[in-house]
Amino acid sequence: MATERKPLDGIRVFDMTRVLAGPYCTALLADLGAEVIKLEPIAGDEYRHVGPFQDGESALFLLTNRGKKSISIDLKQEDGLALARDIARNCDVAVENFRPGVAARLGLGPDDLKALKPDIIYASISGFGQTGPWTDLPAYDLVVQAMSGLMAVTGEEGGAPLKVGESFGDLAAGLFASWAILAAVVQHARTGEGSVIDVAMYDTLFSLLPTAHAQYLYSGREPQRVGNRHPLSTPFGCYQATDGLFAIAVLNDRQFAGFASLIGAPGLEKNPKFASDSARTENEAELRGIIEEWSSRQTVDDLIEALSAAHIPCAPIRSIPQAVASPQTKARELIGSLTHPSIGPVPVVSQPVRFDGKKPASDSAAPLLGGDAEDILVRLAGRTTEEIEMLRASGVIGGTGMP
Secondary structure, eight states: OOOOOOTTTTOEEEEOOOTTHHHHHHHHHHHTTOEEEEEEOTTOOGGGGSSOEETTEEHHHHHHSTTEEEEEEOTTSHHHHHHHHHHHTTOSEEEEOSSTTHHHHHTOSHHHHHHHOTTOEEEEEESSOSSSTTTTSOOOHHHHHHHHSTGGGOSSTTSOOOOOSSOHHHHHHHHHHHHHHHHHHHHHHHHOOOEEEEEEHHHHHHHTOHHHHHHHHHHOOOOOOOTTBOSSSSSEEEEEETTEEEEEEOOSHHHHHHHHHHTTOTTGGGSTTTSSHHHHHHTHHHHHHHHHHHHTTSOHHHHHHHHHHTTOOEEEOOOHHHHHHSHHHHHTTOSEEEEETTTEEEEEOOOOOOBTTBOOOOSSOOOOTTTTHHHHHHHHSOOOHHHHHHHHHTTSEEOTTOO
16 A cells, blocks of 8 residues: 655755754644655754653653654764764755754855755744844743743743743744744745745744733733733633633623623623623623622533533643543544654644545654764765765764664
């Protein structure tokens, strides 16, 4: 039976990325069928050394480097740089997330690779982009969350700013980079021309704040932290039950009228304080008191049952273990399993999009360090087995995956 084709079959990616933003980008491309050649230093990607570990392998590395091939090269040696350049000239896309200017100093910047392959698509991911007064600032997720405004609008009402509970700046940049690369692939198919793509974590997080921007750019109001409720709509947030919190999302006046009847306050929607979404938001504290007078005497399960029967959008607040074990997660095949070459089956969370009802995903787990060197160097760099042995002996290539 023929192997089913994936959207990016035939696209080869030279992956110079490390840690999270870049590897997340290229993992998404690998899921869709791209051949991703991961260039690592002799010591390996830093994420190989960050826990938690399973049988000595980093879980973070396993999750974000699925489907790739690894080669470990010492770029400080002239022969190492020559190998990297020979691989790059045979790739359609190059991705890097060094600090701005580092790739060029290594001899692997966009101008260097365009000289080898004029139509290459070259994507750079950094904290603050290749231009601007902040371009040299460190690209840490916490730094970007702090400076983009995201932390300022996240947290309890009257409380301190909070970071989002995931490395959202890295992930957003990786996602936007994969999106941009795919747009460049489409352009290349039309024109035959390559692209140089500049993706900044700061830019991506800043662009993902439309609710805050609506408040400030259109009304001049500085957005405030409002905890687990929506800043513009009410009731749209989390409320107290006897055994925890639950979420309600009332979207319009008709829905609110039905909700008012459910909580034993029919006609509440006619009160001028609660007659419109904006009025309800202005009087959120008073409305919360009315709602929690009803909800705080019932369990989350009972509340969800009653709200669902009344067609009011609602949800219990699930833990990560509960979300992992949910029937929806299973039905949507959000968690898969791949066989790692040294530790066996490992769980993976691949890209979530379905194409014609099917969800493309990587066929192989994350690679061993340098584990694909011989295949890559013979096929893409034209080196013989004897030359590869000499490169290995001189320390130009390495890795735990080498025979």
